[in-house]
Amino acid sequence: MRPWVAIDEIVKEPLAKIVGAKPIEVTAMNTLTSNIHSMLISFYQPSETRYKILIEKKAFPSDHYAVSSHLQSRGIDPTDALLTVSPRDGHDVLETEDIIEYIKQHGSSIAVIMLSGVQYYTGQFFEIDKITKAGHEAGCVVGWDLAHAVGNVPLHLHDWDVDFACWCSYKYLNSGAGGIAGLFIHEKYKNDNTRPRLAGWWGNNKETRFEMNQEVFEPSEGASGYQVSNPSIFTTVALWASLQVFEEAGGVEALRKKSLLLTEYLERLVRIEVPQVKILTPKRRGCQLSLEFRDETSMLKVFEGLHKMGIVVDERKPTVIRVAPTPLYNTFKDVYQFVKCLKEVMKEVY
Numbered sequence: 001m002r003p004w005v006a007i008d009e010i011v012k013e014p015l016a017k018i019v020g021a022k023p024i025e026v027t028a029m030n031t032l033t034s035n036i037h038s039m040l041i042s043f044y045q046p047s048e049t050r051y052k053i054l055i056e057k058k059a060f061p062s063d064h065y066a067v068s069s070h071l072q073s074r075g076i077d078p079t080d081a082l083l084t085v086s087p088r089d090g091h092d093v094l095e096t097e098d099i100i101e102y103i104k105q106h107g108s109s110i111a112v113i114m115l116s117g118v119q120y121y122t123g124q125f126f127e128i129d130k131i132t133k134a135g136h137e138a139g140c141v142v143g144w145d146l147a148h149a150v151g152n153v154p155l156h157l158h159d160w161d162v163d164f165a166c167w168c169s170y171k172y173l174n175s176g177a178g179g180i181a182g183l184f185i186h187e188k189y190k191n192d193n194t195r196p197r198l199a200g201w202w203g204n205n206k207e208t209r210f211e212m213n214q215e216v217f218e219p220s221e222g223a224s225g226y227q228v229s230n231p232s233i234f235t236t237v238a239l240w241a242s243l244q245v246f247e248e249a250g251g252v253e254a255l256r257k258k259s260l261l262l263t264e265y266l267e268r269l270v271r272i273e274v275p276q277v278k279i280l281t282p283k284r285r286g287c288q289l290s291l292e293f294r295d296e297t298s299m300l301k302v303f304e305g306l307h308k309m310g311i312v313v314d315e316r317k318p319t320v321i322r323v324a325p326t327p328l329y330n331t332f333k334d335v336y337q338f339v340k341c342l343k344e345v346m347k348e349v350y
């Protein structure tokens, strides 16, 4: 039995598994960017001296807009309060030690640190555990945007002591664009009802939810207490189906073994066969390699050439094509054929 009224309950266990959490720490709700706003309402508690939010300089635009507009909504000027970390001059990716050093230097003025688990543009997989620890040592709340990390790399959000995390379900989780998003809130906050929150009836304890008592909001324990509205049946079921496929495949840890080999194979073939292409992605990564081309025109020509050959990759202007062989359904032969086609297209473009 999977009654509609409790449809969100069925994804809790598998969602918890996929992010390394306890079921009480996760829920499916809303969409990613709106969950970021929800989390900032609860976890961004600025004081006179500690009121800044730290993100990546090249964060996904939605995260940038969310944090910046959130600050404005609280009457705080983002040009002062929004801090960003960027790679060293001439480098493409951030070094963990540089992020930690930045936190040490500026931490006392930072209320919330919110970085991405896997960077959407470069494919870099951040050292979530070390950065979270450094943030806590500086007295900051540490949240993560896991849009490109969930279903892609193994996560241990509970053990890493992450405060909160948000993700969407339509990238590596394959559950369809616009699908229901995910939320993690650490167990240590499960009965913390002192924080403000954007409440709605679906966050109310399900035993008393239908008593329609408008005076007393009695939140459910843990992440479920942050739900706002009744969830979409269709998108929740699509997510559930996808999570079942992950379980059948042995979970993210098993898939990761193949993923590491698949992407390593892609990297080696690209280096040998098309050495003109620069690989931006570092070794600490998920499935994705970001290939950088000479200029925008060449990148677009390569993209079109690949597209005509039936290969689905993703172009990010000005110069990058993202290639993501995913272990769930891509094969080593796919990778081989991709590089063969890339080499052919490159002959015409370069």
Ligand SMILES: *Cc1c(COP(=O)(O)O)cnc(C)c1O
Residues within 6 Å of the ligand: 031, 032, 033, 034, 060, 062, 063, 116, 120, 145, 147, 148, 168
């Ligand atoms: C894909 C992605 C989003 C998209 O946000 P939605 O609210 O799901 O439209 C936001 N942030 C990051 C880092 C992403 O990769």
